[in-house]
Amino acid sequence: MKERFDNAKRLNDAFWMHVYNAFGAPRAGIEAYLSAFEMDENVQSIPTKHVGGLDYLYARVNAVSRHPAAGFWFLFWQDLWVENQDMSHIVPSDEDRKLLIAKALDPRYPSAIAYTPQPREDLEKQLVELKLMPEPSAISGLCSLCCDPTASHFRP
Numbered sequence: 001m002k003e004r005f006d007n008a009k010r011l012n013d014a015f016w017m018h019v020y021n022a023f024g025a026p027r028a029g030i031e032a033y034l035s036a037f038e039m040d041e042n043v044q045s046i047p048t049k050h051v052g053g054l055d056y057l058y059a060r061v062n063a064v065s066r067h068p069a070a071g072f073w074f075l076f077w078q079d080l081w082v083e084n085q086d087m088s089h090i091v092p093s094d095e096d097r098k099l100l101i102a103k104a105l106d107p108r109y110p111s112a113i114a115y116t117p118q119p120r121e122d123l124e125k126q127l128v129e130l131k132l133m134p135e136p137s138a139i140s141g142l143c144s145l146c147c148d149p150t151a152s153h154f155r156p
Contacts (some may be wrong), residue, residue: 010040024065027058060107063115070117077114078107089132104130 018033019025031047031054038044047054064074084090090105091098104126107114113126127133 011043012038015043024061027054059110067117073117074107074114077105077112081105081107081112081114101130101132 014033014037018037019030022030034046035044064071081090085106090101092101103109103111104113106112113123118126124133128135
């Protein structure tokens with residue numbers, strides 16, 4: 001029982017319902033909860049000591065929740081970065097290029113593609129400029145050879 005009470009002094013049991021599982025809860029409500037109901041001074045002081053962190057968190061929440069497509073877009077690009085950031089093509093040895101690609105793909109940067117859903121043409125142009133994709137004309141030439149539904153190999 002003492003251990004449970006000690007744990008609750010560090011982080012109140014209600015934290016999980018009112019903060020952790022409250023995706024999209026208004027910031028003012030979260031800050032009020034932390035100040036009024038948490039006993040640990042470090043947790044109580046999050047709204048004042050970590051303003052930048054909360055700004056970052058709420059900017060991300062707003063970006064992914066403004067439209068269902070924005071959420072899927074973000075998840076795709078964030079996963080692409082997380083799962084492939086160690087690949088030499090994604091993170092080259094050239095420091096300038098590495099930073100350029102990171103700013104485009106790493107969701108820790110506000111300039112990341114993950115935050116800007118866009119038409120395919122615009123995305124392809126950006127990926128070509130970053131040298132992460134060949135020119136679309138090179139791809140379409142290949143696709144016309146193997147994916148042309150009027151080609152004889154598609155006929156019964």
